[in-house]
Amino acid sequence: MHTPFEWIERERAGLTAALAEGLGRRAGSVFRSAGRAACEAVADGVIAALAADLASGKDTAGREAMSALVRRFSGSLGYADLRHLTTTLRALVLAAATEAAPAERQRVEDWLFQLVLVGAMRFVAQREQTFQEQAAQLEVRQLESQLEELRAAFEEKTRLLDVIRQASTPVAPVYEGIVVVPLVGLFDAQRAQLLTERLLHAIGESRASVVIVDISGVPLFDSEAAQLVIRTSQAVRLLGAQLLLVGLSPGVAQTIVGLGVELSSLKTLSSLQDGIAHALALRKLRIAPMASR
Amino acid sequence: MRASKSGGEYNGAALYSFLLGLGHSQALVQKVLRDAGVDRIDPTRWYDINWAMDIYFAIYEKIGRGAMIAVGKKMIEAAPFPPGLDDVKSLLMGLDAAYRMNARAADMGCITCEFDDDNSATLVWTSLGPCPLNIGIIEGCCSRVGAPALVEHGAGGCMDEGALSCTYLVSF
Numbered sequence: 296m297h298t299p300f301e302w303i304e305r306e307r308a309g310l311t312a313a314l315a316e317g318l319g320r321r322a323g324s325v326f327r328s329a330g331r332a333a334c335e336a337v338a339d340g341v342i343a344a345l346a347a348d349l350a351s352g353k354d355t356a357g358r359e360a361m362s363a364l365v366r367r368f369s370g371s372l373g374y375a376d377l378r379h380l381t382t383t384l385r386a387l388v389l390a391a392a393t394e395a396a397p398a399e400r401q402r403v404e405d406w407l408f409q410l411v412l413v414g415a416m417r418f419v420a421q422r423e424q425t426f427q428e429q430a431a432q433l434e435v436r437q438l439e440s441q442l443e444e445l446r447a448a449f450e451e452k453t454r455l456l457d458v459i460r461q462a463s464t465p466v467a468p469v470y471e472g473i474v475v476v477p478l479v480g481l482f483d484a485q486r487a488q489l490l491t492e493r494l495l496h497a498i499g500e501s502r503a504s505v506v507i508v509d510i511s512g513v514p515l516f517d518s519e520a521a522q523l524v525i526r527t528s529q530a531v532r533l534l535g536a537q538l539l540l541v542g543l544s545p546g547v548a549q550t551i552v553g554l555g556v557e558l559s560s561l562k563t564l565s566s567l568q569d570g571i572a573h574a575l576a577l578r579k580l581r582i583a584p585m586a587s588r
Numbered sequence: 589m590r591a592s593k594s595g596g597e598y599n600g601a602a603l604y605s606f607l608l609g610l611g612h613s614q615a616l617v618q619k620v621l622r623d624a625g626v627d628r629i630d631p632t633r634w635y636d637i638n639w640a641m642d643i644y645f646a647i648y649e650k651i652g653r654g655a656m657i658a659v660g661k662k663m664i665e666a667a668p669f670p671p672g673l674d675d676v677k678s679l680l681m682g683l684d685a686a687y688r689m690n691a692r693a694a695d696m697g698c699i700t701c702e703f704d705d706d707n708s709a710t711l712v713w714t715s716l717g718p719c720p721l722n723i724g725i726i727e728g729c730c731s732r733v734g735a736p737a738l739v740e741h742g743a744g745g746c747m748d749e750g751a752l753s754c755t756y757l758v759s760f
Contacts, residue, residue, distance in 0.1 A: 322702075322710050323742020323755025373740040375757030378708060
């Protein structure tokens with residue numbers, strides 16, 4: 296009695312050996328690069344799958360074998376490798392099945408066709424996944440690079456702002472015991488802190504008793520800025536000095552009144568000239584014309 | 589990058605056609621040539637082979653892999669070929685002869701081509717020059733005769749990374 300596909304078991308060992316040899320023959324192929332043992336393992340897996348599927352009438356083992364192959368050589372398997380495997384396998388199996396019934400040969404052809412379809416699909420899916428991973432890595436690298444650039448720019452901006460603040464908060468001694476601080480530009484909390492630190496240091500160093508803060512160069516002097524000056528004034532007073540606020544424009548004065556800011560704890564004067572005259576008076580001094588000879 | 593130790597010459601015409609293939613990047617070409625100490629390439633003379641390879645690699649470094657492949661492809665698509673070279677097989681088999689017409693050096697290497705079947709070939713290059721240019725040249729040979737090809741770099745190393753040869757698996 297004829298057993299279907301009996302030839303496959305008879306030819307199995309020979310087919311496996313021939314396929315392994317064929318896989319290792321092509322220069323540059325991933326199989327050859329992987330070595331003889333890997334070629335034999337691949338060949339054994341595929342021929343075993345063919346035998347199993349011919350016996351069961353399904354294509355499951357072939358699909359699994361192809362998926363495992365693509366996974367095994369993930370990242371290095373090329374289309375040419377896949378093509379080499381399937382064409383070599385087809386040539387060998389059809390040669391082994393020359394005496395098989397036409398229906399059996401057709402079944403083998405169908406199985407090989409399924410194998411090619413599954414292999415191509417898995418290969419494309421694997422490539423797609425690789426491309427997506429590479430694209431994601433590229434995006435992350437680009438984002439990290441942008442972030443690094445932003446961080447560097449922010450640090451540079453902070454450094455420059457600090458330089459500007461340092462340069463725009465000079466403490467100038469104009470006479471013994473009197474220092475003038477002409478403020479230019481935005482007066483915010485950070486600058487107020489810097490001003491306080493520098494003032495306290497200057498007072499201690501020069502033994503100043505009067506500090507004149509000129510705000511005529513400050514474009515916006517609101518309630519927050521006023522509170523900051525009041526706090527600075529309180530710190531100055533703790534060292535036994537007095538803070539005079541000068542340079543209030545009529546517009547700023549109106550704004551302060553409108554905002555309801557209480558500046559009574561501060562001595563305010565309209566101009567730097569008035570401030571210096573007042574400071575001299577506090578020190579029992581005055582500016583007098585030189586006597587003519 | 590592999591250099592010729594024996595020294596030799598390279599055909600100015602080949603280098604010239606490569607530079608022409610760069611098309612709109614003439615400012616780049618001028619810069620690379622100036623850096624190499626010349627204003628232009630004379631297609632009628634021969635240049636030191638390592639100097640010529642330095643030009644290829646200098647441009648490769650500036651334009652990158654993808655653009656280098658495109659230039660190699662364009663170069664072959666536009667090049668005049670002898671009559672009879674009108675199919676993929678004859679063109680790929682003729683690559684070694686074409687290389688020998690353009691390079692003269694004892695250790696210049698060679699190009700071997702073996703057809704696995706009617707629609708696939710394995711090429712092994714031990715020649716000088718950047719790997720992506722070789723891929724572009726193979727693609728150009730195939731597309732020139734209307735057979736767009738898939739050219740894959742085979743396993744076993746790349747000359748640009750110090751290997752002795754590059755293997756290309758071509759499906760068309």
